[in-house]
Each structure stands twice: as C-alpha cells, then as structure tokens.
Amino acid sequence: MKIVFMGTPDFAVPSLHALTEAGYAVAAVVTQPDKPKGRGKTLLPTPVKEEAVMHDIPVYQPEKVRNNPEFLEILKEINPEIIVVAAYGQIIPKEILELPKFGCINIHASLLPKYRGAAPIQQAVIDGEKVSGVTIQQMGEGLDTGDMISKIVIPISPTETGGSLFGKLAQAGADLLIKTLPSIEQGTAEFEKQPEESPTPYAAMITKQMGLMDFRKSAEELERLVRGLNPWPSAYTFLNGKTLKVWKCKVSTEKTDAVPGTIFLADKEGIHTACGEGVLILTEVQLEGKKRMETEAFLRGYHIENGIVFTDHKE
Numbered sequence: 001m002k003i004v005f006m007g008t009p010d011f012a013v014p015s016l017h018a019l020t021e022a023g024y025a026v027a028a029v030v031t032q033p034d035k036p037k038g039r040g041k042t043l044l045p046t047p048v049k050e051e052a053v054m055h056d057i058p059v060y061q062p063e064k065v066r067n068n069p070e071f072l073e074i075l076k077e078i079n080p081e082i083i084v085v086a087a088y089g090q091i092i093p094k095e096i097l098e099l100p101k102f103g104c105i106n107i108h109a110s111l112l113p114k115y116r117g118a119a120p121i122q123q124a125v126i127d128g129e130k131v132s133g134v135t136i137q138q139m140g141e142g143l144d145t146g147d148m149i150s151k152i153v154i155p156i157s158p159t160e161t162g163g164s165l166f167g168k169l170a171q172a173g174a175d176l177l178i179k180t181l182p183s184i185e186q187g188t189a190e191f192e193k194q195p196e197e198s199p200t201p202y203a204a205m206i207t208k209q210m211g212l213m214d215f216r217k218s219a220e221e222l223e224r225l226v227r228g229l230n231p232w233p234s235a236y237t238f239l240n241g242k243t244l245k246v247w248k249c250k251v252s253t254e255k256t257d258a259v260p261g262t263i264f265l266a267d268k269e270g271i272h273t274a275c276g277e278g279v280l281i282l283t284e285v286q287l288e289g290k291k292r293m294e295t296e297a298f299l300r301g302y303h304i305e306n307g308i309v310f311t312d313h314k315e
Helices: 010-021 047-054 069-078 120-126 162-186 219-228 295-301
Strands: 002-007 025-030 035-037 042-044 082-086 104-108 131-138 148-155 235-239 242-252 263-267 270-274 279-287
Touching: 002 010, 002 047, 002 069, 010 025, 010 047, 010 082, 010 162, 025 047, 082 162, 104 162, 120 131, 120 162, 120 219, 131 162, 148 162, 219 235, 219 242, 219 279, 242 270, 263 295, 270 295, 279 295
Parallel strands: 002 025, 002 082, 082 104
Antiparallel strands: 035 042, 104 131, 131 148, 235 242, 242 279, 263 270, 270 279
C-alpha cells in the first residue's frame, strides 16, 4: 500500500518510524516548513522531516495545502493509496481528502468523540480524566468529526503530566496504526459514526496565557493545570513582581481562611498557598532568570515572608 504521511511534531515521529519498520512504502512525507529559532534565526527542520531524511523519504513542505494547485498535482503524481495524518497542523482540503483510494486517516490523541481539537492531551490531564487514548479515524471535512475506525485506551496516572502522556500516546498511536492499516487495505475495517456533538468542550490550542494560575480556583484544579501544562508552556504566577513558574505541586489537607493566593507558610515541604478551595503546596519552582529547582533549595536563597500574595501580573 503506497502511503503519503503528513505530520509535523514529535507526536507524529513514532508513527512514521513504525511505518518504515513495518515495511510500508512511504512514498512521501508532507510537513510544515522549517522555522527560524534562536537569536541567529537558524532554520530548523520539523521532527518529522528529520525522521523522513533518516529514511531517505522525499519531503514536501508547502506553506499551505489549501488552494494550492501545484501541491495537489504533486500528490496526484505520487498517487497514494492512503494518506496518514498525525498532528500535521493544517486543515486538509476536500480535494486531498478524496484523492487516495482509501482516503485520509488521522491519528488523534483522544478517545473520540471526546476532546476534538488541537490540544486533547493537555486538556485531558487538566480536566482530571482517568483515561485517555488514541483514535484512528477516517478524515472528513469537519474537525475530528470523521468516522472512528479503531481505538486504544491509556490510563492517566495521578502524577501524569502533559509531557508524559504525550509520549505514551505517541507510541500508542504508532502501534495502533500498524494494527489498523491491514483491515483498511483488506476492506474489513469497521467504521463507527460519531455523534454530532462532543461530550467535552473543544480542546483549543494551548497558549502561554493559559498557564496563569488563578488561585480563586480549587487546589485540585490548579494541581491538574500544573501537570497538564508541564513541560510547555508551564503554569506560572507572579511573586514580588517576577514570574514564578510552577513545575510541581501537591494538594494539602491543611485549612486556612487566608485570601486565595496568600502564602501562609514557606518551609521544607514547599510554599503553602491558599486557594479558593483547599491549599496548594508548590514543591518545584523557577523564578524568572533562575534555574528550575525544588522549593526547599529555592527557599535557601530566597526569603518569603508569610502573608505575601501571588499576583496575576508584573508589578
């Protein structure tokens, strides 16, 4: 089966690697254009491009795939039997969706119809879900609304971060892809329609602003936010006018009537902070301009007076 693979970030790499290891004919890889990074604005290839080059697979990097007749002609010349998509980063137009014999399939990092959208992994952790998983679906014009073909369920541990779940689902998606492709090729795959409405809100793209901690929320909500946004973009607050990233924290059974955001104790255990409901202890932090460190080490070089209040802006 001749395959064109469309993907961009680290999440897609295990799936491309699995295709090559399984002996599938990957005729081409389509990924986002190289992006400048760092002070020198050096152009860096996407993770998927790096993997493709390792396997001598031709790579195409159109700025846009929609309304791009030249790229469409290239795909027609390649004439893939199926297009496999994994976190490509652009909406695939109808003329491409209908081009291959078996259409386009998407490796989506949630148990559809839950968590349609760009950031299902982080959102599942933030929302306190007990399980996540991967769905392989037939792509349609709607966003993540196509028929479901196969699924795999992955438990979410109490200490799961967005980063750790990302890695688990990336590999699970690769394994599921290899198990699913033969049924598609042989015509034995079963296609299950999704309901029109998802039972969960759309998982919008993650932004840095989403990491701002609102201590009026419960300690449990904030603890999940910290885990969900670790390692990127990370949760944060402001301490004495400087950004304080929060990498790890835990919910405490302590009681306090302090105003939410108030630090009422800073000790070896961490920075004890009042929330709208409950208490959150910050156990690993990073002050602006400093290294990431456990709070016990941080407090050796930074004195915090009881009663200081975290703010939502630089003063």
